[in-house]
Amino acid sequence: MSAQPDLLIERMKSGDQTAFTRVYDRYQEALHGVIYNIVKNRDVSEEILQDVFIKIWNNSDSYDSAQGRFFTWALNISRNASIDYLRSKRHKDGLKNLSTDNFVDILETSEDLDNSTNAIYLKKWINKLEPMCIKIIDVIFFKGFTFNDGAKELDMPSGTLKTRHRKCMMALRNMILN
Template sequence: MQQDGLILELQNGNQRAFERIYELYSESVYGIIFSIVNDQDIAEEILQDVFLKIWNNASSYNSSKGRFFTWILNIARNASIDQLRSKRHKNSQKNLTADNFVDILESKSNFSAQADAIGIQKYIDVLKPVCKKLIDLLFFKGFTQKETAEELDMPLGTVKTRNRACINSLRNMLAE
């Protein structure tokens, strides 16, 4: 079954179509979630929540607004960031051991593996260094634009403008 037919079947409530979509996308979705939350148990929990949202909100997907995989990744990214911003997560991070800080520091430099997990590494490789850094902070680490501006020591307006330009560059590459 082609992807468009599979999506239509999902939107019509076909459980087999949903199972097939889970088979096709769960590994990549888990990769993006894990790259944001950096915790296997939490990532697995979020993955289940994401696929529940996909099932419950399938009718809201509109192919004229973007690709299906992008729609799924946005759900996963938003769920992951929501988890990181939740009170429960913040409270669980209060008593971290030194080992956790080593993991956090190591994951900060693991952008390449994170991008490769969702299959866009070859596109990111040709981006300007500032675009790589912006995409890493905004999309893989879940920073807000304000936090990104502070991290990169640049004005918020510059972050917004450069982010828009970087995303447009990625879009153009994907369209080719």
């Protein structure tokens, strides 16, 4: 990561609202794409995105650049907030009231979803991985499965899934950074 983004993050951590606005402008599209990919609802994904940036602002002092990139940290907050929403009573109650119109809308907006994913270049990089890594990242990261549920979905032991997931994420990281 270059000095410029590091400086911006440090300024945000010290309470600089202008820096926070720049961080928002820089990352909101990518984070929104990930959130939308998980919750599949534009209004809810925008609401979660706002909550994510409130968490980023309130917890920015917990970000440590020695532990990883800021984008990865923010991505994890986004992913966790999205999964929390899917597990929430509010979401489950909403599922009980779905009409077939909602499914038509999901199908019609799937092209927009692909464009959002392409916009953050994740799909491009992930598709270069071996097929098993593509499946693992899809199940664990994009669909939000736990390792136990993902292991059942992929028909493999949980420990094996964790090891392969770690290797796949390292391969993805090396591909992106090199």
